[in-house]
Amino acid sequence: MADAGRAPRRWSAAELIGMLTDGGSFTAWDDDLVPGDPLGFTDVRPYTERLADARRDAPATEAVVTGVGRLGGRHVVLVVGEFGFLAGTQGVVVGERVTRAFDRAAARGLPVVGLPTSGGTRMQEGALAFVQMLKIAAAVAAFRRSGNRYLAWLRNPTTGGVLASWGSLAHVTWAQPGALIGLTGPRVIAALEGSALPEHVQRAEHLYHHGVVDGVVPADELRSRLVRALDAVGPPSRALGAHGYIEPADPVPGPPADAGTAGSDAWAAVTASRRGDRPGLPALLDAATGDRVLLHGDGAGGRDDGCVTAVCTWRGTPVVVVGHDRPPGEQGAAVGAAGYRAAHRAMGVADELGLPIVTVVDTRGAAATAAAESGGIAAEIARCMAAMSAVDVPSVAVLLGEGSGGGAIAWLAADRVVAAGRAWLAPIAPEGASAILHRSTDRAADLARTQAIDVDSLQWLGLVDEIVAEVDGWITAIADAVADQLRMLVAQPREERLAARQDRLRSVGTSADRGS
Secondary structure, eight states: OTTTTOOOOOOOOHHHHHSSSTHHHHHOOOOOOOOOOOOOOSSSSSHHHHHHHHHHHSSSOOOSSEEEEETTEEEEEEEOOOTTTTGOOHHHHHHHHHHHHHHHHHHHHHEEEEEEESSSOOGGGGHHHHHHHHHHHHHHHHHHHHHHEEEEOSSSOHHHHTTTTTTGGOOOEEEOTTEEEEESSHHHHHHHHSHHHHHHHHHHHHHHHHSSSSEOOOOOHHHHHHHHHHHHHOOOOTTTTTSSOOOOOOOOOOOOOTTSSSSOOOOOOOHHTOTTTTOOOOHHHHHEEEEEEEEEEEESSSOTEEEEEEEEEETEEEEEEEEEEEOOTSSSSSOHHHHHHHHHHHHHHHHHHHHOOOEEEEEEEEEHHHHHHTHHHHHHHHHHHHHHHOOOSSSEEEEEEEEBBBHHHOOOOSEEEETTOOBBBBBSOOOHHHHHHHHTTHHHHHHHHHHHOOOOHHTTSSSEEEEEOOOOTTHHHHHHHHHHHHHHHHHHHHHHHHHHHHHHHHHHTTTTTTOO
16 A cells, blocks of 8 residues: 555556556557537636646646557557546546547457546536446447456546446456545545545555455556466457447537537526425336336345336336335435445346336435445446446336436436436536535536536437426326337337447437437
């Protein structure tokens, strides 16, 4: 572990690449793919000014560097976080660079070595940045399904959307000694929960003790450990080129100019979604389903009352339901690691039984507790996204109310998404975004209105397919909409449906030219 009172060292991406690769063998990819200002965002400074400073001062052109090089004579693809660029935050271009790297690696049959470090999702790109988690998780899942190998070394710090996507989906995951690793950063937890977690809970050694990472590896041993691990796992188990890869056109397309400004009032939606008398999962299930067979817990000794999993019929169609069960009179559920393990289990049951999946999202955010972090909640969220992106059966997600953080996006890698008119989806609750950008929660309403989190904006971004207005009988209308979507998906040819899902996830948040 790092010396007491001394923060673990931070290396630039270039320094790490030089330490690990055979001299002069690294070729970078997509350095010319750079971030813009898709939302016209300003907090205490315009985002364009922050980007200009980062481009001038940072050691890289974005918060991740990707490319191919040799490691002990073996060609590998490297995906390396760059904390020096806006604290390593994950935005639209980071998502595109990471996704392209895994696509290219799959096409070439090359292993990937991931070296993430990040402060989380880039607040200045709001929901566009957030949905990159879906795209990345789908790309990593497809890479792994093609028989390729992925090793990761989590650096100090690795948090938020990076940890809950490509940081947690490797076959073998090591961590830097003393590294801060957690779904939610300590400052945000303190701002939202009123007190911080014990400092050791989000450290590499504690997570190794709890089985969240596979080892704590010093930097000076990393190269030799990677060489041995790559020798041990062997070459890809399937034919090269099985994944297929078409070089995408540059630049990454963005949302329309009015995204996040012409939609519904996002703060009004946030307020409405938190009303104590708002119908939740039980009301929707009563409106939509008949007999239910509950799946109790994660099958491994863990359960979370905030997560309901069941086999039932949805207007006559047998389905598996996974949903956030908001406590009566309270905000959306805050589900822990066991709840997301239970969801992952239910997705597997659905796939094996050939039953469609319906997920229902209504959460104020994943549980920010010592138990949740010790249980590997970020990894469980990542596994849910990866699993849902890969299931063979049809899937419909319902954005019913609050959609805050990784706990919400975990269940949205679906074929189709139906949203209530006053639902919303954000990388973190607006109060948390305010705490990050303004060091107080006072600007929450302003940030909600500028981060493209309302359902109209989410439809522009290609995530939401159908919006149900919240008028009399709206819960029944959502049940009907889901039933209609299920019927269409079940009737669709399997290969066509699976290809459409991958295309959808590959382009979410990067192309808004979809119509309604």
